[in-house]
Amino acid sequence: MKPREILRSAIRALRMNALRSSLTMLGIIIGITAVILISSVGQGAVAFISNELSSFGTNFFSISPGSDIVSTFSGGGEPIVLEDVEAIEEANISNIETIAPFSLTNKVVSANGESVRVSIYGMTPEALILLKPNMIYGEFLSDDDRNSRIVILGSDIAEELFGEDTDPVGESIKINDIRFAVTGVSKSGGTFFGSFFNTAVNIPLEILQDQIAGNEEIMEIDISVHDTDLLNETMDEVESVLRDHRNIDEDEDADFTLTSFTAALDTFGTITTLLTVFIAGISGISLLVGGIGVMNIMLVSVTERTKEIGLLKAIGAKRKDILTQFLIESAVLTTIGGIIGIFLGVGGTFLIAVVAGIPFIISVPWILLAVSISTLVGVVFGIYPARKAADLLPIDALRYE
Amino acid sequence: MVKKDAVLINLKGIIKRYPIGIDDFCQALNGVDISISQGEFVAIMGPSGSGKSTLMHIIGALDTPTKGKQFFKGKNIASYKEDHLAEIRNKEIGFVFQFFNLLPRMSVFENVERPMLYGGVPIEERKRRVMDALEAVSIADKAKNLSNHISGGQIQRVAIARALIMDPSVILADEPTGNLDTKTAYEIMNILTELNNKGRTVVIITHEDDIANFAKRKIKIVDGKIVSNTKNKKKQS
Incomplete structure (x- = not known):
């Protein structure tokens, strides 16, 4: 048939x-x-x-303390501090666009009789370039604010403390009984990692270190570059600068880790x-x-x-x-x-x-x-x-x- | 086609045993000798359990004998393999059964066409041949009907049309009227008689005398042996 x-x-x-x-x-x-x-x-x-991830940028990489991801979170090893950031800045690597260090702690924030435990990020004005937050009210940190007790509230936190659709700029909140002036309310810029802007409060890095956390540790340094094609070379240069600064020989394991988002994307x-x-x-x-x-x-x-x-x-x-x-x-x-x-x-x-x-x-x-x-x-x-x-x-x- | 009177089927010393259990058997045929020539109309008769159906199955290459020689058109096909026998059944033998003659829920046309699908007949020729065969048994108007939507008499007519479709050497009919009323049974027998008159060899199995009387020769079988093999003097027409 x-x-x-x-x-x-x-x-x-x-x-x-x-x-x-x-x-x-x-x-x-x-x-x-x-x-x-x-x-x-x-x-x-x-x-x-x-x-x-790409919208956040494939043109940057981050430096975190510890030789691997375990020690990064367990806090072992020598911490990264502002001097490390300065060392990179002083190296004047031409491909570097921005250097943005971050710190993080958890504290109770209160205002208007409301209290809420939140993540508090210490950051510098450079974070604006990397995280691209949407400012609903007020302004993001500026160069003049590096040593001011000011706070940028996440949109969810602002709503919780001051109520819906209320502009809290000019009001103040307390963190650890220290008064901070609210200068802005931010919302996530739509980027995957920028979404923490909704639920966190951000204050100047040095204020966080001196007055809230009580230590100089930096959780992460994010560095953006001009030319993505030269990302790996720039990472090598930064690693070399940090090794010099931290006195780590070429044949030793570094006590910090450099991660590019391209690599994270692949993984x-x-x-x-x-x-x-x-x-x-x-x-x-x-x-x-x-x-x-x-x-x-x-x-x-x-x-x-x-x-x-x-x-x-x-x-x-x-x-x-x-x-x-x-x-x-x-x-x-x-x-x-x-x-x-x-x-x-x-x-x-x-x-x-x-x-x-x-x-x-x-x-x-x-x-x-x-x-x-x-x-x-x-x-x-x-x-x-x-x-x-x-x-x-x-x-x-x-x-x- | 083999010329008239030439021997078509020749069985010599056919024995057929069926195993029952592990070490027992039933002897259905016990040394049967039969010769059927081209153009004959033979009725094989016998009571229930006599072995007449087994004999028909062996004649029709549906079964193989346990012992003996089975010649079809002069060739001993007793030891042929199943696929070879299937080819003989397709091209040389047309079957008409008592029950389950047609494929269910297929049209009359498709049922009659089916042997040609296995025989590799081209589609244009198939259509012409099916309609010719259906006209020969006066049922061309039912070509598109489903096989389960026609009467018992019509089913047998379709079965005869299918049996004729490959222009076989012999038509083998196993109790073709067993399921029909007398009038319809006689109509079917008249069709078979007419085919025989045109030179077609017809072999029928029956236990009814009046049906057997349509044949030119009657072979009686009892307990697997042929007890009589005579010309039919009371032939009906």
């Missing part, structure tokens, strides 16, 4: 038991939907976060891809279960149609004719299931993209892979039932009751 005729015959056989065929497809539909959904949403999320992409593959693999289990369901139904179908197989053999069907017919039926069943799964997966991805505000990305290779896998599942799990049908002796099949 010609492939077109076999295909027509297979579709007809499946339509005869439409409900059963649909239920059998369900496992495949769920599996393929899950694979498409997870891979596409995963890619959308990666694109979203990459975009956010993030790798982690997400691994996670996507891992979760997609788990959805593959649904395909396996779906495949077993297909095999089960095809076995039932072979048993039910034993007499039909006998009749087909009586009028001249050869072994390969019966084998192909049942294999095609099984493959058509799972392929249709796969195609439905793709539509559901793409539709679901679109919905999630709209609701979560991430880019709608459909991966064509994943779709092609999904169709191939669903067809393959049909062929693999159809082989046993099809062989069982093809191996029936005509006389046994005709006599079957």
